[in-house]
Amino acid sequence: MQETEGVIKYKLHHTLKPLNNALDLTELNVWRSLLYQLELIGQRPERYLGYAYGNISQRIKGEQFIISGTQTSGFSQLSAEHYCMVTKVHLSHNSLQATGLCKPSSEALTHASVYAQNSAISCVIHAHNADIWHATQALALACIAPDVSYGTPAMAQAVTQLFQSDKLNKQPIFTMLGHEDGVITFGKDFPEAAFAMINTLAKARQLTTTTLK
Ligand SMILES: [Zn+2]
Numbered sequence: 001m002q003e004t005e006g007v008i009k010y011k012l013h014h015t016l017k018p019l020n021n022a023l024d025l026t027e028l029n030v031w032r033s034l035l036y037q038l039e040l041i042g043q044r045p046e047r048y049l050g051y052a053y054g055n056i057s058q059r060i061k062g063e064q065f066i067i068s069g070t071q072t073s074g075f076s077q078l079s080a081e082h083y084c085m086v087t088k089v090h091l092s093h094n095s096l097q098a099t100g101l102c103k104p105s106s107e108a109l110t111h112a113s114v115y116a117q118n119s120a121i122s123c124v125i126h127a128h129n130a131d132i133w134h135a136t137q138a139l140a141l142a143c144i145a146p147d148v149s150y151g152t153p154a155m156a157q158a159v160t161q162l163f164q165s166d167k168l169n170k171q172p173i174f175t176m177l178g179h180e181d182g183v184i185t186f187g188k189d190f191p192e193a194a195f196a197m198i199n200t201l202a203k204a205r206q207l208t209t210t211t212l213k
Pocket residue numbers: 005053054107126127128150179182
């Protein structure tokens with residue numbers, strides 16, 4: 001099943017105002033730029049009908065987190081106006097409250113559902129990568145079933161079920177089989193979340209690369 005990127009499916013209560021000046025977005029932004037350079041976040045005319053893909057977030061406090069804005073993934077560099085603060089989450093009502101000069105990523109609800117699982121999770125990365133996604137079975141990656149759409153209560157429920165299973169114990173990564181090339185990693189910090197993504201990418205590429213001797 002394929003579906004269009006970038007369409008916000010949750011109910012959004014958005015307040016259009018700049019983020020608090022005291023927030024330091026440097027670490028988040030540097031990791032986001034690296035992921036862009038690896039094309040794990042981006043925008044290409046030949047991929048997903050040209051829609052921007054991938055996003056990144058960082059927990060601030062409690063259920064609040066900063067996330068890259070919707071349709072910003074095509075920019076090589078972001079500034080503060082491209083980020084948005086999710087201030088309240090109602091997973092069961094499929095709704096979010098957010099503040100910022102842009103709206104949150106269409107996948108903010110999936111990020112919120114990951115944060116809701118464990119207070120030690122501070123970072124979530126959502127990338128699109130065909131090598132990882134197609135290697136779901138070969139690498140025995142945890143995954144969300146193909147009939148679950150992103151940005152829906154069903155996805156939030158499926159994420160909860162995944163965390164309640166033992167499938168995420170080995171590595172903090174899962175693919176979303178109903179969301180073409182969709183991969184999520186998470187961690188206590190960016191190095192942990194990014195390593196899970198890049199390490200899995202290296203393993204996936206080894207599956208399809210000719211043996212070098
Ligand atoms: Zn996506």
